[in-house]
Amino acid sequence: MKFFCFALLACLNTVMVLAEDPLPSWKEAPAKQSIIDFVQNVTTQGSDSFVPVAERIAVFDNDGTLWCEAPLPNQAVFVLDEIKRLLPEHPEWKQDPAVAALLGGDLAALKSDQYAGLIKLIALTHTGMSPDEYTERVDRWLETARHPRFGCSYTEVIYQPMLELLDYLRANKFETWIVSGGGQEFMRVFAEGTYGIPPQQIIGSHARMKYELVAGKPTLTKTIDTLFVDDKEGKPVAIAEFIGRRPIACFGNSDGDQAMLEYTTIDNPRPSFGLLVHHTDADREYAYDSNPPSSGKLTTALEAAPQRDWVVVDMKKDWNVVFPADGKKEN
Amino acid sequence: MKFFCFALLACLNTVMVLAEDPLPSWKEAPAKQSIIDFVQNVTTQGSDSFVPVAERIAVFDNDGTLWCEAPLPNQAVFVLDEIKRLLPEHPEWKQDPAVAALLGGDLAALKSDQYAGLIKLIALTHTGMSPDEYTERVDRWLETARHPRFGCSYTEVIYQPMLELLDYLRANKFETWIVSGGGQEFMRVFAEGTYGIPPQQIIGSHARMKYELVAGKPTLTKTIDTLFVDDKEGKPVAIAEFIGRRPIACFGNSDGDQAMLEYTTIDNPRPSFGLLVHHTDADREYAYDSNPPSSGKLTTALEAAPQRDWVVVDMKKDWNVVFPADGKKEN
Ligand SMILES: [Ca+2]
Ligand SMILES: [Ca+2]
Known part of the structure; x- marks a missing residue:
């Protein structure tokens, strides 16, 4: 009986797989x-x-x-948004050349010296906290941030x-x-x-x-x-x-x-x-x-x-x- | 019919799980x-x-x-056996203090200076080759090496x-x-x-x-x-x-x-x-x-x-x- 059930199910599944298009958006x-x-x-x-x-x-x-x-990698937008969100708590950041370059839109400066500026920004927004705290920050950002062109959440693009x-x-x-x-x-x-x-x-x-x-x-x-x-x-x-x-x-x-x-x-x-x-x-x-x-x-x-x-x-x-x-x- | 089959199988499985001891060696x-x-x-x-x-x-x-x-971690035996196997191809190894300590059984020397000697031995036997070549070496060793007390392959202890x-x-x-x-x-x-x-x-x-x-x-x-x-x-x-x-x-x-x-x-x-x-x-x-x-x-x-x-x-x-x-x- 058990074998019969398996065989029947296997047949049903095969028929279903053949019938359905697995890639309808292609x-x-x-x-x-x-x-x-x-x-x-x-x-x-x-x-x-x-x-x-x-x-x-x-x-x-x-x-x-x-x-x-x-227009930007989504995680780069997260970094930018986090720097802006945290800046009032960290007024000393304004003196940081990497933060200044970011806020001034000077992406070339962030990429120079083997991305030293970018790494500094990542350090400011991605380190010194537990993975759980980091997860909360990303979650909160994903809930509120919207893609500039499509107007939806980044998990929808x-x-x-x-x-x-x-x-x-x-x-x-x-x-x-x-x-x-x-x-x-x-x-x-x-x-x-x-x-x-x-x-x-x-x-x-x-x-x-x-x-x-x-x-x-x-x-x-x-x-x-x-x-x-x-x-x-x-x-x-x-x-x-x-x-x-x-x-x-x-x-x-x-x-x-x-x-x-x-x-x-x-x-x-x-x-x-x-x-x-x-x-x-x-x-x-x-x-x-x-x-x-x-x-x-x-x-x-x-x-x-x-x-x-x-x-x-x-x-x-x-x-x-x-x-x-x-x-x-x-x- | 499909649901009936699943339900029946679920019941059969539950009965089987209850009937069998999953940990007979305990x-x-x-x-x-x-x-x-x-x-x-x-x-x-x-x-x-x-x-x-x-x-x-x-x-x-x-x-x-x-x-x-x-009496030794199995991988340490592998290192020792590999050093011995490869030594004829690398006579210069005999001048290496780590190799000398290993062949002389001086484990304390290998552990000193934050395991520098041991790391050297690992480098000699585990690096400079592809993962596939390394896999072949470990496989060959596992096929032939025997545990000194139990006399069987290391994958049997x-x-x-x-x-x-x-x-x-x-x-x-x-x-x-x-x-x-x-x-x-x-x-x-x-x-x-x-x-x-x-x-x-x-x-x-x-x-x-x-x-x-x-x-x-x-x-x-x-x-x-x-x-x-x-x-x-x-x-x-x-x-x-x-x-x-x-x-x-x-x-x-x-x-x-x-x-x-x-x-x-x-x-x-x-x-x-x-x-x-x-x-x-x-x-x-x-x-x-x-x-x-x-x-x-x-x-x-x-x-x-x-x-x-x-x-x-x-x-x-x-x-x-x-x-x-x-x-x-x-x-
Ligand atoms: Ca890509
Ligand atoms: Ca252990």
Whole structure:
């Protein structure tokens, strides 16, 4: 009886999967088909290209791949808003060249001297507190801050087609990871609710915390020590350190993802898949590659894509909707 | 029909779970009962102490908690064997004070100057190669090396009761993690096959790898840079960095686990559980606490246990069998 039930359920599930389109926000075009082909390829029992569940690791960049990164990366807006919010408590900050550059809009000054100014601003807004206190600050900001162009919360300027892709991969027993230059603890605040990705599958830029018992209570404090920037060659390094297994699928949108795309797709003993989101839709979102509004420069990775067989998503042509709210308006 | 099948299966599963003893190698004693009480407590829907699946994180020390650490930690034997194996190719090593101390059995010299000698030996045997090459070396060693007392492979001097505990927790939808002072890549070689724990749930001491394309191929190289020692206060720091969520269960055997036991059980908004394996069985394994054969000193954590409500497992009294092979002999 038990076996009969299982067999019946398996049949029902197969029928349902065949009947439903797992990627309704993707237009019927080669990019969508290549995703479906790859997933069917590695999940078909008995085929040469079958990949065991334990090795179905998919890694996603965040800024510009899962959510909007223009006109400024969302975390940069958080830093700016936090500096402004905290300034009355810290009048001495006004004398800090980094704070002055930020308030004066002098982004070039923040980037000079190997981003020393930017790191100082991150230290002012991201350290000296517990991860719980930091989480509260990010939560409070996410509740109130609004995207300057779209007028909605920053957790709503996420890409509906990529949400469907995450779900589709997980339905096929992939483990979905974020590997992003963004702050690791920053993303962990919202990624579980927003993307269904738990904190332990989120790798980002991070620094070493400090642990001690304070008044008998376990206390972690965020610091800027041993800062690790999870970008470019740092991405495969972080994947090896946190995951310890080569991904078979990698999704990015900029030259900062090129190293992890290469690590995923070149010389991989397993079938592998690489994809770049190309921002081509100025009407619905933004159009940029070599000259982005802020982050997300895409030149060398785009050039390498044909040779590497990386799928390049043309946002304008490949996506029916961009943000979840767009789909709701249409329905 | 589908709902009926699910309901029937759920009933069958419940009956099976009630009928089977999940921890047969644990004697019917308070330690076993406390584990079962905790797990039932946090998994009972609707109870105040229910913990959602996403927060069921359990962390395990490895040396002395999941496998034997006497007369020497197994990885130290690997280092010694590798130095001997590689010495003919590296005659210059004989002039190295650390190598000389190792070959002369002068452990005190290796520990002096903040373990500088030991770190040098680790550098000689664990760096300058790819993770794949390192994995091959550990695999080859595990296939041939034998425990000096028990005469079996090092992956067989693992604790059968702890294997059952890992399975029991996973059956109750816990995610089981290793958080150990041992080498992260070292443990990742065997932990999936031996404990059912995948590489991405293994945190250990580790250093930053280097990534580059060599002759067009993605190449990671192990280094000793930014060495992180995952012991004592390092354990909660690593948990926060890798998992980003407080565990609700923690299993260790030495003072090196005290910080993560405190982090897990003090002031945790969720119900929590701490356990120390006390090595009390010189006949079947080893008996030690304040004066261990090598690693595994247990004094302050043992003193703190009653106040913290940490369960102390008396290996001799609480375990029917120690190693998996013991159980097979009895059957
Ligand atoms: Ca990006
Ligand atoms: Ca231990």
